[in-house]
Amino acid sequence: MERREFIKRISLVAFGACAVPAAGSQLLASSDETANTTHLVRSGDTLSHISRRYGVSVASIRRANGLNGDLIRVGQRLIIPGAGTSSFLDPVKSRIDISNFNAERWKNIIGHHSATGNGNAEIFDRFHRRHRNMPNGLGYHFIIGNGTNSGDGEIEVGDRWTRQIQGGHVSSLAYNNNSIGICLVGNFENTRPTGNQIAAFTQLVRHLKDTKLKGNCRFLVHREIETTLCPGRHFPLQQMQQLFA
Numbered sequence: 001m002e003r004r005e006f007i008k009r010i011s012l013v014a015f016g017a018c019a020v021p022a023a024g025s026q027l028l029a030s031s032d033e034t035a036n037t038t039h040l041v042r043s044g045d046t047l048s049h050i051s052r053r054y055g056v057s058v059a060s061i062r063r064a065n066g067l068n069g070d071l072i073r074v075g076q077r078l079i080i081p082g083a084g085t086s087s088f089l090d091p092v093k094s095r096i097d098i099s100n101f102n103a104e105r106w107k108n109i110i111g112h113h114s115a116t117g118n119g120n121a122e123i124f125d126r127f128h129r130r131h132r133n134m135p136n137g138l139g140y141h142f143i144i145g146n147g148t149n150s151g152d153g154e155i156e157v158g159d160r161w162t163r164q165i166q167g168g169h170v171s172s173l174a175y176n177n178n179s180i181g182i183c184l185v186g187n188f189e190n191t192r193p194t195g196n197q198i199a200a201f202t203q204l205v206r207h208l209k210d211t212k213l214k215g216n217c218r219f220l221v222h223r224e225i226e227t228t229l230c231p232g233r234h235f236p237l238q239q240m241q242q243l244f245a
């Protein structure tokens with residue numbers, strides 16, 4: 001490792017975001033069966049765009065619709081196999097739609113990766129308390145699992161969301177004060193987020209941005225505001241920016 005890179009990593013650890021230790025035991029997660037949904041093709045849609053949006057492979061969409069190539073028509077209704085539109089959101093929706101929700105507070109939604117191969121809300125919470133000296137614990141408002149220590153695509157609601165308090169997911173106090181932090185478990189410098197994680201992330205961001213905040217917030221990822229690799233080069237940044245522009 002280059003010395004400069006080493007120093008950069010050390011300083012990121014000190015900043016208190018996006019670097020947590022590898023956890024011990026790996027719990028097996030079961031993935032829920034989800035119902036099919038359909039997608040009405042609009043101008044500009046491509047199979048790969050639709051695939052990203054629902055977290056379902058292009059091959060699965062082709063198979064479910066008897067398509068041979070990439071040709072789709074505006075107005076066509078495609079079956080999206082195994083992607084209920086809110087399948088990842090539904091189990092936690094009542095814990096997201098809380099009565100003390102503070103719409104005035106949140107101006108940004110910031111995406112992160114954990115920079116670790118595994119983890120869950122409890123593991124990151126413990127780490128933030130013990131090693132980052134963060135009395136409010138888990139710095140993110142939401143965690144989206146990758147099937148290691150929580151389900152693949154499982155959304156965990158953090159205590160900071162329940163209490164509607166500032167995040168601890170970036171270095172900037174200003175951004176922590178007005179930004180919702182969502183962390184996908186994984187190191188996306190090395191691996192790709194799972195299809196379920198992207199589907200869950202899409203559902204969560206859309207719900208927060210469009211439904212809860214009526215569009216009055218920006219979608220960002222960590223490296224757009226601070227010097228960091230987070231959320232990693234394999235995070236589908238362009239697609240997410242298009243979705244949440």
Ligand SMILES: [Zn+2]
Pocket residue numbers: 017018111112113169222228230231
């Ligand atoms: Zn980050």
